[in-house]
Amino acid sequence: MKTLRSAFPRHLFLAVFSILMIYPVIWWIGASLKKNSEMASSSLWPATPMWENYTKGWNFSSEFSFTRFFANTLTMELFNVVGGVLTAALVAYGFARLSFKLRGMWFGILLATLMLPGQVTIVPQYILYNNFGLTNSYVPLVLPHYFGGGAFFIFLLVQFIRGIPKDLDEAAKIDGASVYGIFFKIIFPLIKPALVTTAIFTFIWAWDDFFAQVLYLSSMSKFTVGLALRSFIDQFEVQWGQLLAMSLLSVLPSTIIFFLAQKHFVEGITTTGLKG
């Protein structure tokens, strides 16, 4: 009884806050059902909902439908997330826990790669992949995730690993575990919240990475959802209803992934008995 009463203000606050944050979706759903000629009207909901914005949008091209584009993107994302989570954790452990020559230098360089605006490396990078004959393929989009997944995630995991009491490593070391054993048996399970974070962000950011996708994917058969969405926007003519409808569907996977993944934050870690 008591907990219910004390939880009520919190629920009220969260509910109001959530509605505020999610309010644009209401506009979005309404607009996705409008005709182009109705877009300018200020009413949230169209006179007659154009459900065909969804069906027509989904099958906008006679060649491929969004089924294909979602399948392409989700497959690519599966590889991205697996590669990103695994290799970022490995690299982060190396930087956070092991001592080796030139470690400081490499870590500084790692951070510096984050600070150089990507726009100026796009062209040399493209030339590089082109020399390897890897354009019009997913390789340039997926491969970087297998090389540590980028400085952001490595640095993130380094900070998390450094927050783990070192006593745990030492205890395992005394029990005869190798550095590799410690990584897999102790560190990897303990940084689960951070790994989930890495997985979520890898997924969402790769989903949104329009510029790389437009550069490296040429044939429509390889299009991602993001690329296909651009097909609704031409120089003079935008198919607003279909664009908004498909855009709304395109944020669904990220939302579902987040919804499923975030419960892992609830569990947290248990180090009971290991400290003091």
Next chain:
Amino acid sequence: MKIQGLVSKGLMLLLIAALVFITACGNNNNAAKNNAAPAPVVDDKKDAAPAEPAAPSTEPKKLSIMWWGPDARHEATLKALDVYTGQNPNVTFTPEYLAWDAFWAKLPTLAASKTMTDVLQMDAAFINEYVSRGTLEDLSDVDLTGIVDPKIIENLKIDGKLYGIPLSNNGQGFAFNKTALEATGVTLPKLGWTWDDYFAFAREANEKLPEGQFGISFTDSWDGYQYFQTSNGKGPLMSDGGKTFNLDKDLFMKFYNEHEALRKEGALPPADMQAAFLENDAQADPMASGKVMLVGKSVGSVSALEDLLPGQVDVVNVPVGSAGGGWAQSTIFLAVSTDSKNKDEAKKFVKWFITDTEAGKALGMTRGIPINEDIFKALEPNLAPKDILGKRLAEAAKPYALPFYAAPAGYTEFIDFFKNEMDAVMFGQQSVEKAYENINKKGMDSAAAIK
């Protein structure tokens, strides 16, 4: 703890590593580039010599081709490519089709890596830049007699050479919301109207239209002003490939003082509102949102309005001065890349693209009014309302048309600058006189930078 040394040390080492790298490969950067560009110069000459292939070869060829557009254009073009392969079984295509933004985001990188497609669609707004960098093949030897009006071809030449095969007839005019104007009794713009009529229209509209609606909007783009200057016989802002810059002070002051007077009378949209306009946006388009009654439109863009305001739009010419007004010309082309290894086949294809009747049938109106009159005549009986609107705009523009003056290479920054200066006037941050000085100086500097 010497953590603070970490980042600076890393940065320093990265710098050193990069410098070493430069000295290692900077000197022979040509070698690096040749790697990226497996299109030796020698090939160029060999290919250019036999301009028109004597006999159709049967050796299998693959042409890559890239264009932008909406989905209807994609499907029509793919069909046309099939027709070509049907007629020339040895030629197949690697098509790539994108939306406008994506196309222009991608093309510079392809050009930089020397991997532009054999054939590509080009736009008048960009062709000068691409030609000036030597990325497009000279197509002067493609014989278009009997297909395209020679006057049109002459107009399109850059330094005496043709770099793009024109695909359709475009033209500039104004579109207005006939329904809304008639309902409030505002005199409709008439064919052949002048700039004085234009400003009078703005005043009359302001009197008769309800609060928050306006006859015209503020002209803050360089080409919007250029219509005024060219129609009054003072020529374009940039000429001679950009080496000459001429912003006529009297006309500029007259044009913008008139606008400032209108602003004081309340006959122009407030600055806040105008700055939020976004052409062709369903919500923020000045005309589709119902706020502005008259806007400048080309044949290509006016048909999109039909979609936003079905049945309500009519068209008129650009207001005329002593010299005429507006332009009528092709602004969309097929070009051939200098990187191409199949230039002969590419040239044959681009000519076929506007000549073949079967191709014309497949392509329809998806790139506007076909440049080839025979092909257009075959399509004319079955035009959609939006195509008819485009056609009417082209007809309105033609009698008064002056040449089309695109911005030469090297003026992209000037274009942004012009708009920013005029927006500053609009927001009351500077005078028209000051804007003239700034713009004139920027234009002179841009002209001086072109050798």
Next chain:
Amino acid sequence: MASATSYDLEKPSLWKKKKNNYSTNLAGYVFISPWLVGFLLLTLWPIGQSLYLSFTDYPLLADPVWVGADNYKHIFTDDPLFIKSLGVTFTFVLFAVPLKLIFSLLVAMVLVKAMRGMNLYRTAIYFPSLIGGSVAVAALWRNIFGLEGYVNEVLSWFGIVGKGWISNPDFALSTLVLLNTWQFGSTMVIFLAGLKQIPAELYESSSVDGASKVRQFFTITIPMLSPVMFFNLILTVIGSFQMFTAAYIITNKGGPINSTYMYAVFLYEKAFKHYQMGYASALAWILLAIVGIVTALNFFASKYWVYYENDGGDEK
């Protein structure tokens, strides 16, 4: 060698012994090898190229021509847009970073509690950060902050006449700061993960000792969370300096009258609109230097407030 010994990410204790030197070196390199190989194979060349190109006139559509330090000279002596965009960017960073960090920490503290329905709340609150920066999203923003948008509609209930929040040069930048704060989800999620990593028994034992909630926040939460706060600070600063999407699509390429002309927009337009890739590369390296200095200062300051489990024990 010097850098290896002077560098102190932490104080390794067990594997630092001399006789193990070879094997820990090896283990270290084995672990970082995915990144190292990727860096040498895929990143180093483009980065080196961009530095080389910053000393060239590179029209992108044609080959680069060496011009020495001309680009840098021009940027520092004769480019009003450089000054303008730098000013806009610093203003943005100054306001956007603290706002976003504080707001996301507060929200994370609320959302960390286990309660019924929390899944839904978290997802709803994270949603604005999920939708990214597509064209559809830009339309959505215009709908909220436009002249006839929802913000002004709400204001009108109170008799206030609204402005064009993203179309007026006096307000556009502030609106972008707000909007950026609204998309606080990523930093919030990282705080959330950080909060979850704090062992619950720390709070339990201090509760037994009679510590108040506020006291716990300052004596447990802040120190334990400080490595994650530090991470968020560094990355939010870097991200804010490179802020691009919102300024490009929502205020339409840095408008009105360049009032939201962020450095990254300037750089992008130089490279891909005006085809001056050499100049853009020089701009990028200048930004690298600026962000590098700010980051180095942050690292320097971090030793006064960031608490690492293992360091703490060693240093006493």
